[in-house]
Amino acid sequence: MENTYNxxxxxxxxxxxxKVIPTGIYGHQTPALLVPGSFPYYTAKASGCRYQDxxxxxxxxxICSYGPMVLGYNNPEVEAAAQAQRELFDCASHPxxxxxxxxxxxxxxxxAADWAAFAKNGSDVTxxxxxVAREHTxxxxxxxxxxxxxGAHPWSTPGHGGLIHEDRAHLHYFTWNDTxxxxxxxxxxxxxxxxxxxxxxHHPTYYASQMPAxxxxxxxxxxxxxxxxxxxxxxxxxxxxxxxxxxxxxFGFKPDxxxxxxxxxxxxxxxACCGTxxxxxxxxxxxxxxxxxxxxxxxAASLATLDILERTDAVAHMFKIGGMLxxxxxxxxxxxxxxxxxxxxxxxxxxxxxxEDNFMRQQVFCSExxxxxxxxxxxHNWFMSAAHSEKDxxxxxxxxxxxxxxVKNEFGS
Amino acid sequence: MENTYNxxxxxxxxxxxxKVIPTGIYGHQTPALLVPGSFPYYTAKASGCRYQDxxxxxxxxxICSYGPMVLGYNNPEVEAAAQAQRELFDCASHPxxxxxxxxxxxxxxxxAADWAAFAKNGSDVTxxxxxVAREHTxxxxxxxxxxxxxGAHPWSTPGHGGLIHEDRAHLHYFTWNDTxxxxxxxxxxxxxxxxxxxxxxHHPTYYASQMPAxxxxxxxxxxxxxxxxxxxxxxxxxxxxxxxxxxxxxFGFKPDxxxxxxxxxxxxxxxACCGTxxxxxxxxxxxxxxxxxxxxxxxAASLATLDILERTDAVAHMFKIGGMLxxxxxxxxxxxxxxxxxxxxxxxxxxxxxxEDNFMRQQVFCSExxxxxxxxxxxHNWFMSAAHSEKDxxxxxxxxxxxxxxVKNEFGS
Numbered sequence: 013m014e015n016t017y018n019x020x021x022x023x024x025x026x027x028x029x030x031k032v033i034p035t036g037i038y039g040h041q042t043p044a045l046l047v048p049g050s051f052p053y054y055t056a057k058a059s060g061c062r063y064q065d066x067x068x069x070x071x072x073x074x075i076c077s078y079g080p081m082v083l084g085y086n087n088p089e090v091e092a093a094a095q096a097q098r099e100l101f102d103c104a105s106h107p108x109x110x111x112x113x114x115x116x117x118x119x120x121x122x123x124a125a126d127w128a129a130f131a132k133n134g135s136d137v138t139x140x141x142x143x144v145a146r147e148h149t150x151x152x153x154x155x156x157x158x159x160x161x162x163g164a165h166p167w168s169t170p171g172h173g174g175l176i177h178e179d180r181a182h183l184h185y186f187t188w189n190d191t192x193x194x195x196x197x198x199x200x201x202x203x204x205x206x207x208x209x210x211x212x213x214h215h216p217t218y219y220a221s222q223m224p225a226x227x228x229x230x231x232x233x234x235x236x237x238x239x240x241x242x243x244x245x246x247x248x249x250x251x252x253x254x255x256x257x258x259x260x261x262x263f264g265f266k267p268d269x270x271x272x273x274x275x276x277x278x279x280x281x282x283x284a285c286c287g288t289x290x291x292x293x294x295x296x297x298x299x300x301x302x303x304x305x306x307x308x309x310x311x312a313a314s315l316a317t318l319d320i321l322e323r324t325d326a327v328a329h330m331f332k333i334g335g336m337l338x339x340x341x342x343x344x345x346x347x348x349x350x351x352x353x354x355x356x357x358x359x360x361x362x363x364x365x366x367x368e369d370n371f372m373r374q375q376v377f378c379s380e381x382x383x384x385x386x387x388x389x390x391x392h393n394w395f396m397s398a399a400h401s402e403k404d405x406x407x408x409x410x411x412x413x414x415x416x417x418x419v420k421n422e423f424g425s
Numbered sequence: 426m427e428n429t430y431n432x433x434x435x436x437x438x439x440x441x442x443x444k445v446i447p448t449g450i451y452g453h454q455t456p457a458l459l460v461p462g463s464f465p466y467y468t469a470k471a472s473g474c475r476y477q478d479x480x481x482x483x484x485x486x487x488i489c490s491y492g493p494m495v496l497g498y499n500n501p502e503v504e505a506a507a508q509a510q511r512e513l514f515d516c517a518s519h520p521x522x523x524x525x526x527x528x529x530x531x532x533x534x535x536x537a538a539d540w541a542a543f544a545k546n547g548s549d550v551t552x553x554x555x556x557v558a559r560e561h562t563x564x565x566x567x568x569x570x571x572x573x574x575x576g577a578h579p580w581s582t583p584g585h586g587g588l589i590h591e592d593r594a595h596l597h598y599f600t601w602n603d604t605x606x607x608x609x610x611x612x613x614x615x616x617x618x619x620x621x622x623x624x625x626x627h628h629p630t631y632y633a634s635q636m637p638a639x640x641x642x643x644x645x646x647x648x649x650x651x652x653x654x655x656x657x658x659x660x661x662x663x664x665x666x667x668x669x670x671x672x673x674x675x676f677g678f679k680p681d682x683x684x685x686x687x688x689x690x691x692x693x694x695x696x697a698c699c700g701t702x703x704x705x706x707x708x709x710x711x712x713x714x715x716x717x718x719x720x721x722x723x724x725a726a727s728l729a730t731l732d733i734l735e736r737t738d739a740v741a742h743m744f745k746i747g748g749m750l751x752x753x754x755x756x757x758x759x760x761x762x763x764x765x766x767x768x769x770x771x772x773x774x775x776x777x778x779x780x781e782d783n784f785m786r787q788q789v790f791c792s793e794x795x796x797x798x799x800x801x802x803x804x805h806n807w808f809m810s811a812a813h814s815e816k817d818x819x820x821x822x823x824x825x826x827x828x829x830x831x832v833k834n835e836f837g838s
Contacts, residue, residue, distance in 0.1 A: 022519075025522055025525060028525055029524070029525045029528070031540075032525065032528040032529050032531075032532050032539075032540050032541060033524070033525070033528045033540055033541060033542060034540055034542055034700075034705050034706075034708035034709040035709045037519075037520060037524075037719075038542060038709075038712075038713045038714065039712065039713055039714025039715070039718065039719075040714045041518070041519060041520060041714075041719050052519055053519050053520075054519050054520060054521060054522050055514050055517040055518065055519045055520065055521055055721070056513065056514075056521070056522075057513040057514050058513070058514035058517050063514065063517060063518070065519065066522055073517075073518055075518040076518070077516045077517050077518050078518065078716065079716065080516050080716060080717070081516070081517070085514060085517065086512075086514070091511075098504075099499075100469065100470040100471070101468050101469075101470050101471035101476065101498060101499070102692055102693075103490045103493050103494070103692035103693075103694075104468040104471050104476055104486075104490050104494070104498065104692075105454070105468065105476070105486055105488040105489070105490050105491065105800060106435075106450075106454060106465055106466055106467050106468045106478065107450060107454060107466075107467060107468070108467060108468055108469070109438055109467050109469075109479055111442070111446070111450075112438060112441055112442045112445065112446070115442070115445040115446045116445050118445075119445050126445075127444075127445050127446055127447055128445060128446060129446060129447055129451060132545045132546060132694060132715075132717065133545060133546075133549070133715040133716055133717070133718075134715070134716055135715060136546070139578070139579075142587075143579065143586065143587030143588070144586075144587060145587075146587045146588075146589060147586040147587035152589050164712055164713060164714045164715060165552070165578070166552075166556065169712045170712060171710070171711055171712025172710075173556065173557075173560040173707065173710030173711035173712065174555075174556025174557060174558075174559045174560035174707070174710070174711040175556070175559075176559060176565050176594075176595065178591035178592075178594040178595070179591075181589075181591045182589065182591070248716075273716055274716060279515055279516035279717075279720075280515075280516075281516075281545060281694050281716075281717035281720065283716075292447050293447075294586065294587070295447035296447040296448045296451075297584070297585075297586030297587070298584055298586035298587040299451075299452065299577055299582045299583060299584025299586065300451045300452055300577060300584075301451065301452025301453045301454075301577045302452070302545075302546040302547070302548060302577060303491065303492065303493060303546055303547055303661075303686055303687060303694075303696075304493070304545065304546070304692075304694035305452065305546075306450075306452075306454050307692075307694065308468070387518060
């Protein structure tokens with residue numbers, strides 16, 4: 013019999029964790045979003061696109077820490093820049109000049125940005141962006157796409173615990189790529205809509221990703237301009253994997269505010285909100301603060317990350333290598349008589365079995381690939397990085413071949 | 426004439442910043458909270474209790490990065506622990522076992538804690554704690570002390586921009602040390618109060634700090650128990666400067682939830698919420714997540730920080746050295762015929778002129794001390810650290826002597 017990974021230490025450590033941490037591992041890294049027992053839960057060490065879990069299993073990582081890892085774990089150039097700053101200072105009583113340089117760099121790199129402000133999490137910047145939009149427009153309503161994650165704050169959390177009615181009093185939901193549902197809300201709340209907040213493409217958990225239909229972004233942008241609505245792009249997850257200048261550049265539109273996080277500093281804790289000069293006064297009027305938000309090391313790491321992303325055209329590499337993985341998986345699936353197709357962009361793909369909507373084949377497939385050495389998430393979009401090579405993809409396709417065989421045996425088609 | 430510091434590069438860099446960052450420096454580090462022109466705005470390097478600003482001025486730091494720096498900048502033992510973890514991994518697709526160890530350590534160290542959950546900012550944990558309280562009690566109302574900062578989220582922000590009515594629909598305010606104002610709210614909202622959230626002592630910006638009056642905490646605790654209200658201690662700012670086991674141990678009461686941040690990891694980005702077993706199920710039910718919340722380096726840094734704090738009895742040192750500073754300042758002020766008295770605990774003192782309520786003497790005094798080499802904040806409580814020595818205090822008292830003379834000349838008393 014084939015020798016696949018086991019995750020005993022991960023399971024044991026998780027049980028130990030549940031004694032002192034509610035749910036053991038909470039949030040997006042919870043085993044509950046994976047397939048319990050079939051995935052590693054704890055990292056031991058990581059380098060490039062590979063990591064070792066605490067059972068000593070080595071895995072090629074297609075989750076990339078859910079986005080932040082875009083240049084490979086422990087990228088030498090990014091870490092050298094971080095270390096140089098660290099030897100001077102990190103978290104102090106005043107920021108460093110590096111904060112100004114990073115803002116200047118983003119303004120130069122992001123065509124839609126006239127300014128930048130920094131925080132730690134995606135939630136910090138998406139929530140603040142809505143406040144800035146409300147301050148600027150003096151309106152209350154916010155329109156967003158159903159089943160979109162914009163962070164863990166009460167107005168957006170996918171959880172149900174601890175919410176009160178008022179948390180979402182002025183949030184209203186339309187359907188991705190459905191102009192009728194969008195215009196219905198525009199008409200209904202005319203004159204009181206502060207913001208429309210959207211991700212550049214639709215990447216809900218537990219669903220296939222959806223790219224924008226032709227004309228979708230043009231419709232959104234035109235309507236926002238006509239109605240004086242602030243268009244907020246939540247680029248937290250997709251930024252620097254579609255276009256170095258913001259994902260809106262890839263799709264050809266201009267938002268008023270853009271939220272960045274994840275790939276911004278290759279794993280160093282940093283998020284940013286960029287905006288246009290028209291919004292700058294409102295931004296200045298909305299209090300924005302956090303203990304570690306001025307820390308200099310993540311900013312130095314971000315400058316290095318952006319330089320490498322730009323210099324190496326990392327987006328093109330991720331498209332190429334992600335496309336290669338998708339081609340390979342689709343071909344393999346077909347050779348096994350299985351219906352497995354890509355969704356989303358090649359740099360953030362989420363392929364799935366098109367003849368099921370319960371993710372049962374998907375769970376078996378991703379578990380079996382993972383147990384052979386390539387981390388595939390069954391319910392959440394994957395991430396490619398600049399550190400993935402053709403050799404990695406070839407190795408992963410071998411894992412996938414064995415896993416498709418098991419799916420075929422178990423499900424028949 | 427005496428040669429004092431100038432801050433030309435800070436001012437120039439700040440002007441450059443205003444072009445690409447709303448307000449240049451936002452939040453609690455904004456020059457607007459200091460005295461514009463009389464303080465440094467940018468750090469160049471830092472070590473121990475001292476830092477150099479970008480004009481090359483050297484300062485003894487009594488702000489301590491507004492709390493995080495509790496063992497001195499670049500503490501060798503903390504940084505060695507961080508570096509050892511960093512060489513393995515930091516932000517990955519799964520947490521490290523270090524997350525479990527840190528939770529176990531906090532449960533061991535904090536008598537009121539049966540569990541811990543980690544995030545990045547103080548706001549992350551104070552907001553989540555209220556959700557947990559609402560989930561547990563199935564009630565809506567939250568009582569808090571007027572003029573208290575519990576973070577930058579809309580329910581608590583000191584700013585006015587971008588808020589809507591619903592942000593504070595169920596927040597109600599009582600006065601510190603005023604049992605009548607507290608009981609009035611308890612009676613008025615009986616049966617619908619989810620939580621009372623409070624700092625261990627009252628440290629509002631632009632006011633003297635206030636310690637709890639005799640019986641104050643006993644009254645709060647007893648009332649919460651009787652009414653089934655969750656008592657949330659916001660120990661974000663004060664934690665590990667009053668008692669190693671949580672500031673409630675210093676004052677002798679037991680909260681249901683405690684929020685930690687600041688000194689928790691000596692400047693590495695980390696916050697935590699600890700709670701009792703009674704609240705664990707509710708905590709598990711409230712979604713809690715952020716991109717970098719599982720990062721291993723700040724957790725390793727925190728373990729080292731807590732070890733040093735405990736082993737060296739750092740709290741006692743901060744009390745001693747802070748007391749020495751307060752004694753020295755009060756004596757000097759008296760020798761100049763000035764009325765300048767301490768408020769707050771010695772480890773987080775906020776001394777002030779008792780014959781003014783407009784902070785004019787305070788601004789001149791703190792500016793003149795800062796221009797001589799000791800950073801004193803005119804409007805916000807100060808922080809002592811384990812890295813401050815008697816020699817540092819002696820040097821600072823010389824700066825203060827010269828500054829008191831100027832205040833005396835300018836104001837007469």
